[in-house]
Amino acid sequence: MEDLYADQTREVPFHGWHHVSFVAHNARKFAEELGADTATAEIAGLVHDVNYLVAARGGASVGTPLRARALRDIGLDADSVKIIDEIVITAETHSRGQDLSPEAMALSDADTLFKALPITPVILAPLYMRETGRSLRDLAEKIVSEQVPLRDDGIYFYSESARKKYEGWGDVNLRLWSCILDSLDDTLVVDLVSQVEKYTSIPAGSQSEPGGCWQ
């Protein structure tokens, strides 16, 4: 599977091998706790973001053909390929809910943990913007609109250990991104971002209606 990333034709500085190997490793750990099939959760982690090798945007289903090919190449039968694709698609952040298979929960927790790491907004978010062509506002809106409702519904994480160890990081992360979004309605910040854009290659994005900083 690592070869798939080594031979990539698109540059994926955020969703590269470092990301999928982190997610696969942790999906296996969360799977043990959640009573999921550990091998299935780990394999789902390895192929969950192959869509980014195909296109910058469009979601997990864009990667279904490449995912199927990679899974067949490691010897999985058609039923297993279908099951793993379903795990990946149901675990997507923008649409996941309460009713997930244990394997999808394990995958989701591992992927969410990567997003919630305190280093992610500092080191990895600029790489996400470079990879996907999203502006700072696009990314902040995406994070806040997708992840705050999950946190409020009590399904930011599914496993007890992730909740216990990492929910605090998640809270700080969401608060930070809510404040970033709020700050992009302040012309002082927008002017500053546009002045340093030549050094960072990070566009602020278009302005929208002012909103309050999420607490």
Ligand SMILES: [Fe+2]
């Ligand atoms: Fe991911």
